[in-house]
Amino acid sequence: MFNKEFGVFSFLMCLVLVSVVGCYQVIVTGPSGESVTTGPTSSKHQLKIFRHARATLGDEDQDADKILKAATDVAKSNPDCNATLTRDGDVEEFTWQQEDEVGVVSSKYDFEAVTSSRGVKVVKDVQWCGASETFGAYWGCALIPGIAMVVKRVPYQDNPDYETEGILWLHELGHAYGLYHVENYPKRVMLPGIAPEHKKLTKSECG
Ligand SMILES: [Zn+2]
Numbered sequence: 001m002f003n004k005e006f007g008v009f010s011f012l013m014c015l016v017l018v019s020v021v022g023c024y025q026v027i028v029t030g031p032s033g034e035s036v037t038t039g040p041t042s043s044k045h046q047l048k049i050f051r052h053a054r055a056t057l058g059d060e061d062q063d064a065d066k067i068l069k070a071a072t073d074v075a076k077s078n079p080d081c082n083a084t085l086t087r088d089g090d091v092e093e094f095t096w097q098q099e100d101e102v103g104v105v106s107s108k109y110d111f112e113a114v115t116s117s118r119g120v121k122v123v124k125d126v127q128w129c130g131a132s133e134t135f136g137a138y139w140g141c142a143l144i145p146g147i148a149m150v151v152k153r154v155p156y157q158d159n160p161d162y163e164t165e166g167i168l169w170l171h172e173l174g175h176a177y178g179l180y181h182v183e184n185y186p187k188r189v190m191l192p193g194i195a196p197e198h199k200k201l202t203k204s205e206c207g
Pocket of ligand 1: 171175181191192
């Protein structure tokens, strides 16, 4: 009886751990404005976008639309994917701690505070994404599944790299929709590391 109960407890704890985060270490991860259980599909995804006061998103937040368009183009470059990502209203500024908080997600507390409400949360930096042993540099982080994601801006040689950011947003959106990382498949969006050539989404991931 004890063993059975302990087994159930262990299983539940494992679920908690597994469901904590899908991250994008060194090279990336994505957004979500919706809570669903399937991958990004042949439909329109309207994402509410929030920008931390310390994060930049271009003049009048115009980079948001460029990233969303890049993400849509990457998705539609796959023959079985017709996903469209659009902005849900104006980009809104947000903070989650005290007045002097600097927009860096560096702890579980930060992450939970930022992802407790739906939307894409653009922050200054992402330094925590679940497992403490991988503490370090992330491009994004999202619950699997979840209602929100955090992402940082990803400059390329000091210039915006909208396409790579679009892949990052797709990746995190995939997590929010319940997708886990894939391994050993070249050029897939859901590979653990984000890269400009990782543009492939399968039909099931997209639908
Ligand atoms: Zn990931």
